[in-house]
Amino acid sequence: MRDFEYARPASLADAASAFSGGGEAAFIAGGHTLLPAIKSRLRMPDTLVDLAGVAGLTGISSDGDRLWIGAMTTHATVAVDATVAAKIPGLTGMAKLIGDPQVRNRGTLGGVIANNDPAADYPAALLALDAIVDTDRGSYAADDYFQGMFATALADGEIVTRVGFRVPLASAYAKFRHPASRYAVVGVYVARFADGVRVGVTGAGPGAFRWPEAEAALATDFSAAAVAGLPLDPADLNTDIHAGAEYRAHLAGVMLADAVKAA
Amino acid sequence: MQTRLTINGNAQTREVAPATLLVELLRDELALTGTHIGCDTSQCGACNVLIDGQSVKSCTILAVQVDGKAITTIEGLADGDTLHPMQAAFKEAHGLQCGFCTPGMVIAGIEIVRRHGPDVDAATIAHDLEGNLCRCTGYMNIIKAIQAGARAMGQTGASAMGETAHA
Missing domain, CATH: 3.30.43.10 (Uridine Diphospho-n-acetylenolpyruvylglucosamine Reductase, domain 2)
Structure with a gap:
């Protein structure tokens, strides 16, 4: 190098x-x-x-309706943490699907969301779980934080310190994995709260996004039947060597139904 | 940059160029060529080593990032001429053909025991080998070898952290 x-x-x-x-x-x-x-x-x-030696960037704690995970916490740690499993088991399931065991031993929450790969898993979870991103300079709502392909609200040199996930009544992540890279061809995270439903989609478009039509339909009836055949406009989705936009639009519906059934 | 390393039980401080990958340090500077480079793109797992007991692809970590940590390579597993139970199981169960992926498979197998215990089932092993590629065996004998190695580690009390007689 x-x-x-x-x-x-x-x-x-x-x-x-x-x-x-x-x-x-x-x-x-x-x-x-x-x-x-x-x-x-x-x-x-x-x-x-x-950032591995910087104090205070790891750890998992529960505080009221928030589950806080330090930015340098690895996916392997999240996947086996008892507090995560008790508060947001959907997040446990998502962490187990990232990369492979060796990648999970090194990869971190903060690294993923600072990079914001459009096919990374965590961005869908942060959007669906109404997360707060704390940095060394301030705080962002997930809705404001993710700004498209490899783009975030972070200023140059700003460091993510921790993420606070809002604890839902139920949640789950469903992912169609690329078999070699294990990134999401499409991944959908669904979270049901007392005041509504949030749906985060990754892999499908140039950046993770929420799916308002799915959220509205699920708020009335939280079932796979309620979102069966729900269209997602392929005009805004990715076409690459792995999948076309229309295929990704269809796959998003399939992953949405799988996530709702699992939640 | 001054970097403190404990490799297969031997503590040392070395001057390491920051752009040196751990696998380059192991193979090119320390002549520990049992750790293989299969893909150099974090896919194949032939370069897996244990870092403080966790399996890591040594092609995707800088040598300076393991400052202060204990690294176990394939060379650090056997006790003299006595193979580690996981190595012995690969031999007994014919868990290798060309052998190129084997160092990484053995390391991954040892971590599977740390994570799931000596009674781990075949489906779990298959799932947890998703970061290791083998182009010869079709994996079946590798899974059998790791399952047998896991049982043997349980019986002998061999550590799944990778410490050896050197440590």
């Missing part, structure tokens, strides 16, 4: 100053998206700032 500088800060303040030390800098969390991007020269940072 092309050479770069490497910093191992112990605090958010030191991480911020290492990031702004000159040249192009990138934060590294689990590195399972960033390092492949550096190998292929899609990214060519001058400095990598490793």
